[in-house]
Amino acid sequence: MDCLFCKIINGDIPSTKVYENEYVFAFKDINPNAKVHVLVVPKKHIDSIDCADPSNICDIAKVIEAIPVVAKECGLANGYRVITNVGEDGGQSVKHLHFHILGGEKLPVKLA
Numbered sequence: 001m002d003c004l005f006c007k008i009i010n011g012d013i014p015s016t017k018v019y020e021n022e023y024v025f026a027f028k029d030i031n032p033n034a035k036v037h038v039l040v041v042p043k044k045h046i047d048s049i050d051c052a053d054p055s056n057i058c059d060i061a062k063v064i065e066a067i068p069v070v071a072k073e074c075g076l077a078n079g080y081r082v083i084t085n086v087g088e089d090g091g092q093s094v095k096h097l098h099f100h101i102l103g104g105e106k107l108p109v110k111l112a
């Protein structure tokens, strides 16, 4: 499958890994929008959160479970923001489910 994040998970494309377990991979965003900007993804390819269903919800739960672990690893004791973009209107540019973890500073612009 021609998927950028599957290639990063496989190691075919290099990344700066911050966390990994059997189900989850987390790495630094190449174009950070905050002092800390990490992407947390399921190792299994899922297009976006819009595809959540009984067949993949355990993999998605593993990603969510990893978020506080990654945040702690990144020293985000003062808080952080989690974002997942979906589709065209949501501004999703990579079609492999990912949660952005942003922090390390007071974040600007609250949309929600």
Ligand code: 5GP
Pocket: 004, 013, 015, 016, 027, 028, 029, 030, 031, 032, 039, 084, 085, 091, 092, 093, 094, 095
């Ligand atoms: P989206 O726009 O789909 O929500 O987020 C995709 C994110 O992937 C963007 O923040 C972008 O900077 C990041 N990204 C795109 N290509 C690469 C890459 O090759 N390596 C890494 N580490 N991040 C990438």
Ligand code: ZN
Pocket: 003, 004, 005, 006, 007, 044, 045, 046, 095, 096
């Ligand atoms: Zn993928």
